[in-house]
Amino acid sequence: MPLREKPLNVGKLTGVVYDFDDVGDILPMHEHGAADIHITVVARGRLLARGIGWEREIAAGDVLDWDIGQKHEFVALEPRSRLVNLHK
Numbered sequence: 511m512p513l514r515e516k517p518l519n520v521g522k523l524t525g526v527v528y529d530f531d532d533v534g535d536i537l538p539m540h541e542h543g544a545a546d547i548h549i550t551v552v553a554r555g556r557l558l559a560r561g562i563g564w565e566r567e568i569a570a571g572d573v574l575d576w577d578i579g580q581k582h583e584f585v586a587l588e589p590r591s592r593l594v595n596l597h598k
Contacts, residue, residue: 528584530584560582
């Protein structure tokens with residue numbers, strides 16, 4: 511099943527929720543500008559986060575704070591993993 515995403519809007523808080531249904535589901539390599547830079551919170555499961563020259567296994571409760579232009583992608587290591595991206 512493809513990666514599912516839905517917008518998150520709670521008052522002034524905005525972002526996107528990504529659901530990874532199966533192991534191996536991927537949010538492909540991308541980067542963000544000043545208008546859409548975010549913080550990633552792992553809400554459920556385990557994923558591999560990677561960028562140019564680095565990779566890190568992340569799990570529920572982990573938080574990643576991205577810089578503008580920092581390329582990154584995510585690969586699900588467990589079914590039903592979920593990321594929540596909160597715009598800064």
